[in-house]
Amino acid sequence: IRMAMIDFVRIFDALDDQFKDPNKFRELLRFLLMETSIVTLERCHGELKLDDFRLMFSPVEHIFALQEEDEADPLARIVRKYVETGIGLTEEPVPDAAQWEQFIRTGFFDPAKLNEAVRNSRFVADQNRPNWVKLWHWRDLADDEFNKILGEVDEEIKREVHRNTAVIKHIYAMFLWFSERGLYQKSDKTITERFQRYVQRLAEQGELKWQEDDESGYAGLGYYPVGERFGEFSRFVRERFEKQQMARLPDQANELLGDLKRDPSEFYRKLISDGGEEGEFARLPILAHLNPDYFVEALSGLHNIWLSRIILSIFKERYSKDWINRFLLPELEWLEKVKEKISEKAQEKAGVVSGQLLRDIEELIDRAIETLRKAKEVNGNR
Secondary structure, eight states: OHHHHHHHHHHHHHSOGGGGOTTTSHHHHHHHHHHHHHHHHHHHHTOSOHHHHHHHTOHHHHHHHHHOOOTTOHHHHHHHHTGGGOBTTTBOOSSOHHHHHHHHHHSOOOHHHHHHHHHTSTTOOOTTSOHHHHHHTGGGSOHHHHHHHHHHHHHHHHTTOOOBHHHHHHHHHHHHHHHHTTSSOSOHHHHHHHHHHHHHHHHHTTOOBOOOOBTTEETTEEOOOOTHHHHHHHHHHHHHHHHHHHHHHHHHHHHHHHHHHHOHHHHHHHHOEETTEEOTTTTSOGGGGSOHHHHHHHHHTSOHHHIIIIIHHHHHHTTOOHHHHTTSGGGHHHHHHHHHHHHHHHHHTTTSHHHHHHHHHHHHHHHHHHHHHHHHHHHOOO
16 A cells, blocks of 8 residues: 555656646546556556556456456456456546556656646546547537537548647547447548548648657547557558658758757657657658768767767667668668768877767767668668
């Protein structure tokens, strides 16, 4: 119990002050305390694996677990034990499954994601919430309200209001889910073709805005379960976004160089997949569009702490994933040119710390070159 209270204090501390008011958000705080107690007690009991907690807070798997006849299965037994709470079965958990998994791994919640989940939850009756969020909570709507909001979201798709890829995926999944249940009078095929055309038009106009999410949901709301079609649509969205970005890389490369000069950590964040979040250019060969002379000049102007903590990490991590390297092959020639220029700069600074750091960077670039050469052999000369 003591550990449960400690964990609850952690989630409470991460809440915005407005949500800490017990007079306005009593039900929210009660629910969070109940959730935290269940997670903590089951963690301490030691019967569940980390992956089980994600399932425990996922509606579809939760139902499957309830139907599990194997009494020895710990997840099924625990889910049945807590069925009266409604967690993960009749209501979406707050925080969502991905955030609980992060908490179990690290002991902390991401305050921004946590509070976004709370704002979008049933505990916050905000009429200013986007229509798609209201529609997500369809069970809370009267019949006429549901039809009205469904019509408004449908109209928003017609007018191409939404650019955020995760929001588009949310609406697509909801429309399919409603269609299956006779609540939306369009076929699966019609819905899918319509949304594909929508995404295609946005990409052609350069208006598709990528929003990193996870496989379970976004903004604290889980994607409605519609099977393989959702995965196929997600891949379609990713492919169209990457095609859009490829056309914009030359202009964005100049912006990225500005990031390197102003804030090297932002430069790093855009290039690397870190902590489960993929950088904007993690699998786009944007560095091939950077002028090698300008790049090395910018490196030379950085404080040594940035060279040692950020730049070294970039060249170590960017080319560490084989499945991504095939997308980065156009950067091979750029790396070869940069290595040559960094070698020259390191010679100029021989005998000082920055010179040694440049040598270290040169060594990592050399490894990256070898890695991409091998990837080129595997993937063909493309």
